[in-house]
Amino acid sequence: MIWRPALxxxxxxxxxxxxxxxxxxxxxxxxxxxxxxxxxxxDTVTGRLGALKLAATEKDPNFLALSADHQFLFAALDDSxxxxxxxxxxxxxxxxxxxVGGSDVCHVSVDHTGHxxxxxxxxxxxxxxxxxxxxxxxxxxxxxxxxxxxxxxxxRQKKPFAHSIYPDPLNAFVYSCDLGTDTIWIFKLGxxxxxxxxxxxxxxxxxxxxxxxxxFSADGRFVYVANEMGVSVSVFSRDISTGAxxxxxxxxxxxxxxxxxGDTGAEVVVHPSGKWLYVSTRGRDTLSVFAIEPDGGxxxxxxxxxxxxxxxxxxxxxxxxxxxxxxxxxxxxAVVKVDPATGHLTLTDTAAMVGSPVCxxxxxxxxxxxxx
Numbered sequence: 122m123i124w125r126p127a128l129x130x131x132x133x134x135x136x137x138x139x140x141x142x143x144x145x146x147x148x149x150x151x152x153x154x155x156x157x158x159x160x161x162x163x164d165t166v167t168g169r170l171g172a173l174k175l176a177a178t179e180k181d182p183n184f185l186a187l188s189a190d191h192q193f194l195f196a197a198l199d200d201s202x203x204x205x206x207x208x209x210x211x212x213x214x215x216x217x218x219x220x221v222g223g224s225d226v227c228h229v230s231v232d233h234t235g236h237x238x239x240x241x242x243x244x245x246x247x248x249x250x251x252x253x254x255x256x257x258x259x260x261x262x263x264x265x266x267x268x269x270x271x272x273x274x275x276x277r278q279k280k281p282f283a284h285s286i287y288p289d290p291l292n293a294f295v296y297s298c299d300l301g302t303d304t305i306w307i308f309k310l311g312x313x314x315x316x317x318x319x320x321x322x323x324x325x326x327x328x329x330x331x332x333x334x335x336x337f338s339a340d341g342r343f344v345y346v347a348n349e350m351g352v353s354v355s356v357f358s359r360d361i362s363t364g365a366x367x368x369x370x371x372x373x374x375x376x377x378x379x380x381x382x383g384d385t386g387a388e389v390v391v392h393p394s395g396k397w398l399y400v401s402t403r404g405r406d407t408l409s410v411f412a413i414e415p416d417g418g419x420x421x422x423x424x425x426x427x428x429x430x431x432x433x434x435x436x437x438x439x440x441x442x443x444x445x446x447x448x449x450x451x452x453x454x455a456v457v458k459v460d461p462a463t464g465h466l467t468l469t470d471t472a473a474m475v476g477s478p479v480c481x482x483x484x485x486x487x488x489x490x491x492x493x
Contacts, residue, residue, distance in 0.1 A: 140166050142438045143211060144445065145176060146454065147185045147196060147480030153452060155476030158182045158196060160211045161454075165440045168456050170473050177205055177213035184228045185482045189235035193257035194482075197226040202240050202251070204259045219259045221249045228285040228334075232292055237263075237314040239286040241297060246281030248297050248306075250314040263314035270302035273329045277350060278302065284349070285334045290341035294319060294364035298332040300349060305332060305357075307364045324366035326355045334388055339395030343417035347389035347400055352381040354389060354400055354411065356419055372419055374402045374409045388434050393441040397464035401432040401446065408432065408446065408457065410464055425466050428455035436481030447478035454478050 142163045148155035157179040162171035182196035182203070194205045194213055201220045205213035223245015230239050231253070238251045238259055247267040252260040272278025282301035288310060289296065295316060297306045305324045308316040326332050331350030337343070337359075344366055346355040353373045357366040373379070374386055384404035391398055391413070398411040398419055406427040411419040429448025436445050437459070444457040444466065456471040 140164055141171075142440070142486065143484045144436060144438075145185055145194060145482045145484070146173070146447065146475055146478045147183045147482070148181075148475065149183060149449070149477040149479055150180050153476035155478075158185065158194075158205075158213060159475050159478075160213075161473065163438055163443060163445070163456065165438055165442055168443050168458060168469055168471055170454075170456060170471055173473050173475055174212075176211060177215065179203065179215075184480045186229045186231045186238075187482065187484065188231050188253070188257065189233055191484055193235075193253070195229050195231060195238055195259070197229045197240060200224050200226060202226065202229055202238060202259060204253070204257050206257055216256070217258045219251060219262065221245070222262070222265045223247050230285075230287050232288045232310065233290070234292060237288070237310070239288065239295060239314075241283040241286040243282050243284055243300075246283055246299070246301060248283050248286050248316075250295075250316055252314045264316045266308075266316060268297075268299050268302065268304070268306060270299075270304065272301055272303050272331070274331070274350065277331065278329070284332070287335060287337075289359075289361075289364070290337050291361060293361075296335060296344070296366075298335055298346065300331040300333060303328055303330055303332065305335070305344075305346060305366060307366065309364065319364045321365055324357060324368065326368070327351060327371055330355065330371070333386060336389045336391045336398070338391060338413065338417060345389055345391065345398055345419070347386045349386045352384045352386045352402055354386075354398065354419060356417060358417060370418055372411070372421060374400050374407070374421075374424075375405075376421070376424060387432060390435060390437055392437060392459070392464060393439065399435060399437070399444060399466075401427065401435045403431045403433065406430060406432060408435065408444070408466055410466060412464065423465050425457075425468065428457060428468050428472065429453045433479045434481050436483050438483055439486050445481045447481050449477055449479050452476050452478070454481065
């Protein structure tokens with residue numbers, strides 16, 4: 122084989138770049154030292170963190186999402202969504218800000234073409250969608266859909282509480298977790314960020330579970346829902362043609378016999394290999410590892426103490442070798458090692474201070490995924 126100098130240089134550069142992964146941190150700025158969105162780097166060979174720096178000044182930029190081309194970042198604010206353009210130094214330039222309608226906007230996501238933005242309003246119990254321009258600006262709101270209903274818990278489920286919203290891997294359907302009604306609402310995604318109720322229009326988790334976030338299996342045929350109030354994960358099979366979800370099982374984040382009093386489930390992520398599922402639990406502050414079975418089912422194989430207090434968010438780096446946990450109450454992020462053979466977690470001494478972190482978002486790197 123003849124190696125052209127340009128190709129050798131490209132591969133050498135790619136290998137060098139592959140050792141560093143960039144991530145952004147969403148935060149709450151009220152009553153904390155945070156000033157907005159932060160950016161950091163992780164050495165994917167050693168697990169060491171680079172220095173964190175302020176990427177954009179903003180009030181309560183909590184949950185974050187990236188466009189498909191990684192040129193634009195979107196943030197959920199208290200009552201609106203904001204678009205930013207990534208700069209060459211990884212800082213963020215604000216492009217525009219658009220109101221959602223309800224309060225406590227707690228989640229945003231972007232479709233896989235980068236053309237549509239979705240937001241969930243916890244306080245308003247509703248979701249919204251927007252087209253995204255070629256220049257990354259958020260267009261006029263296309264949909265504002267209020268949810269209806271309630272749940273069996275009179276303290277927390279008197280009305281809908283939309284907690285998250287996600288496009289499916291095939292970009293055909295959108296799913297929203299409603300903590301207040303124990304419902305996963307399902308919509309067909311149409312042109313211009315339009316949303317039409319699917320048939321069936323929803324699926325249910327066990328009563329009183331309070332669905333919070335979800336993650337898709339690698340092939341999109343299964344959906345894993347983190348239940349905040351139930352401190353559990355519900356497993357659904359998914360019909361990719363209709364979007365319908367069928368509940369298969371619900372497994373606790375904790376070992377048999379453990380009380381869930383004072384605990385709440387938080388984030389759920391699937392390992393890049395598709396073999397393992399990771400869930401954070403607040404209260405007792407643990408990180409749980411589930412093995413994903415060939416039939417899509419899950420089995421709890423490990424629980425480790427969280428290295429941060431109140432782990433509201435966890436993020437896996439693109440290599441799947443490291444997990445970063447964000448501690449909302451102790452103003453820290455911490456690095457946890459992932460065993461590539463078993464999926465098990467090992468705590469490290471690597472951590473950094475940042476005010477009230479609530480979202481960890483890695484920038485995917487296609488070259489890194491191919492070369493590793």
